[in-house]
Amino acid sequence: xxxxxxxxxxxxxxxxxxxxxxxxxxxxxxxxxxxxxxxxxxxxxxxxxxxxxxxxxxxxxxxxxxxxxxxxxxxxxxxxxxxxxxxxxxxxxxxxxxxxxxxxxxxxxxxxxxxxxxxxxxxxxxxxxxxxxxxxxxxxxxxxxxxxxxxxxxxxxxxxxxxxxxxxxxxxxxxxxxxxxxxxxxxxxxxxxxxxxxxxxxxxxxxxxxxxxxxxxxxxxxxxxxxxxxxxxxxxxxxxxxxxxxxxxxxxxxxxxxxxxxxxxxxxxxxxxxxxxxxxxxxxxxxxxxxxxxxxxxxxxxxxxxxxxxxxxxxxxxxxxxxxxxxxxxxxxxxxxxxxxxxxxxxxxxxxxxxxxxxxxxxxxxxxxxxxxxxxxxxxxxxxxxxxxxxxxxxxxxxxxxxxxxxxxxxxxxxx
Numbered sequence: 001x002x003x004x005x006x007x008x009x010x011x012x013x014x015x016x017x018x019x020x021x022x023x024x025x026x027x028x029x030x031x032x033x034x035x036x037x038x039x040x041x042x043x044x045x046x047x048x049x050x051x052x053x054x055x056x057x058x059x060x061x062x063x064x065x066x067x068x069x070x071x072x073x074x075x076x077x078x079x080x081x082x083x084x085x086x087x088x089x090x091x092x093x094x095x096x097x098x099x100x101x102x103x104x105x106x107x108x109x110x111x112x113x114x115x116x117x118x119x120x121x122x123x124x125x126x127x128x129x130x131x132x133x134x135x136x137x138x139x140x141x142x143x144x145x146x147x148x149x150x151x152x153x154x155x156x157x158x159x160x161x162x163x164x165x166x167x168x169x170x171x172x173x174x175x176x177x178x179x180x181x182x183x184x185x186x187x188x189x190x191x192x193x194x195x196x197x198x199x200x201x202x203x204x205x206x207x208x209x210x211x212x213x214x215x216x217x218x219x220x221x222x223x224x225x226x227x228x229x230x231x232x233x234x235x236x237x238x239x240x241x242x243x244x245x246x247x248x249x250x251x252x253x254x255x256x257x258x259x260x261x262x263x264x265x266x267x268x269x270x271x272x273x274x275x276x277x278x279x280x281x282x283x284x285x286x287x288x289x290x291x292x293x294x295x296x297x298x299x300x301x302x303x304x305x306x307x308x309x310x311x312x313x314x315x316x317x318x319x320x321x322x323x324x325x326x327x328x329x330x331x332x333x334x335x336x337x338x339x340x341x342x343x344x345x346x347x348x349x350x351x352x353x354x355x356x357x358x359x360x361x362x363x364x365x366x367x368x369x370x371x372x373x374x375x376x377x378x379x380x381x382x383x384x385x386x387x388x389x390x391x392x393x394x395x396x397x398x399x400x401x402x403x404x405x406x407x408x409x410x411x412x413x414x415x416x
Contacts, residue, residue: 001037002030003162004034005030006029007410008160009136011038012039012041014043014100014102015102015105015106015333016043016044016063016095016106016130017043018045018107018108018127019048019254020046020049020070020122020224020256021122021123021168021170022107022108022121022123022168023049023050023052023108023169025050025052025108025140025168026164027106027138027140028053029052030409031060031061036059036060040216041060041061043062043064044063044084044101046065046066047065047069047318047353048065048069048070048071048073049171049256050169051071053072053075054074054075055074055080057080063075063082064083065272065318066083066084066085066086066088066319066320067309067315067317068081068318073315073316085360087319088321088324089276089281089319089321091126091276092128092245092275095133095322096129102133103234103307104135104136105127105130105136106140107131108123109145110145110146110349111143112155113152116155117152117154118154118155118158119147119152119273120151120273121145121146121273123253124150124172124273124275126276128153128275131157131158132157137158137160139160140162141161142166143163143164144167144273145262146255146262146263146265148265148268148273149269149272151269151273151274165375168262170259171258173257174206175224176203176206178374179208180207180342183204183342184210184211185211186377187208187338187377188208188211189377190292190336191208191218193215193216193218194217194218195215195292195335196218196243196289196292196335197218197288197293198219198223198291198292198293198328199221199222200224200294201224201225201257202226202296204296205226205228210231213232213237216237218232218237218240219238219243219288220251220252221246221250221291221372222250222251222252222279223252223253223276224256225252225256225257225261227257227261228282230260233264240270242290243288245287245288246272250270250272251270251272251274252272252273252279253273253278253280254276260393262370279321280325282328283370285297285325288335289332289333290333290334291335292329292335292336293325293329293335293336295321296317296340297341297352297362298311298316298361299354300371301355301357301365302388302389302392303358304365304368304371304388305358305365306322306362306365307358307359307366308322308362308363309310310359311358311359312358322363323367326339326367327367329369330332330368336368337368337370338369338372339363339371341373342374343373343375343396343400344400346396348397348399351400351403351404352406353373353400353404355407355408355411365380365388368380375396375397377395378391378392378394389408389411389412393405393408
């Protein structure tokens with residue numbers, strides 16, 4: 001079905017897209033084709049894996065995001081993506097407050113149930129905030145999107161319906177390397193029976209989940225989940241039985257995976273899709289004990305400051321939900337917060353444990369708990385700056401340890 005967007009959009013409108021695997025690809029394609037003719041349009045999307053956004057997209061509308069996450073890096077390299085530094089938990093509130101403008105919401109949903117409610121399907125995070133704020137809500141109703149329990153959009157909230165039948169965006173698991181496996185082993189050591197886990201998607205999270213087959217009664221409270229969730233649920237490892245809240249249910253905001261995950265989620269009471277006001281909320285998270293959060297970084301300095309956003313002039317990541325979950329895991333009774341990264345990059349020519357960050361501080365050293373590389377874990381919480389430095393050098397790549405020790409000495413001489 002084609003749609004004439006000029007019937008609904010005005011010159012200068014600000015658009016918010018559903019993101020990740022919940023990206024309304026038919027509507028995005030229509031806006032790319034028609035946006036220039038409408039004029040002066042801008043749009044926000046948190047992440048994208050569709051490959052539809054390229055530097056040429058900017059000819060149709062200006063795009064902003066919370067980072068170069070997914071397949072948005074080509075746009076940042078071309079200077080065509082405007083980055084908004086923001087915690088993912090704040091995207092919904094900023095839309096509601098009008099700070100992130102939302103005249104038009106373009107979303108993807110499942111077919112409606114008997115009561116006329118559409119499931120948000122694969123993404124719930126800030127979708128409802130956009131729907132509630134927009135002048136016009138255009139929904140891509142895709143019969144191949146699962147009706148996942150949780151956040152719903154009533155038919156009465158939708159102004160324009162576009163019916164499609166196309167495979168939603170899929171993100172296959174990454175190839176797991178020996179380095180990934182070593183990092184995963186160090187992370188998995190912190191996940192005991194009854195732990196509640198938060199992780200992202202990708203090679204390291206996949207490798208971690210594969211190591212948890214002997215655990216009992218794991219729980220899930222996460223901003224995003226991939227195919228590895230299904231394997232652990234089917235193996236009886238994830239039961240959510242010991243969670244203080246949402247017992248028996250995996251809480252999640254985004255399904256980022258393949259058809260196997262989507263089919264499993266369809267009308268499955270074992271999962272509930274919720275907005276970031278629940279997945280990332282500090283008041284909710286503090287009710288969970290044994291919460292183990294695992295997030296990634298581009299680099300970590302010798303005092304424990306974490307950069308997950310930018311390497312030099314290249315914007316390569318984003319703030320995401322890291323700070324929300326780092327704080328929650330570090331403060332959870334019996335829980336831990338882990339930042340996991342390989343020790344080096346660019347074929348081993350660049351250390352990711354550094355004397356000085358090349359980009360911004362995403363997570364403050366005062367919030368950091370554990371840093372993990374393939375060489376082990378550095379527990380930093382409660383440690384002095386000097387001890388942090390020693391522990392971080394011990395998990396750096398051996399080729400860089402001497403240089404880091406010399407840099408640490410110079411830093412200590414002038415004061416941290």
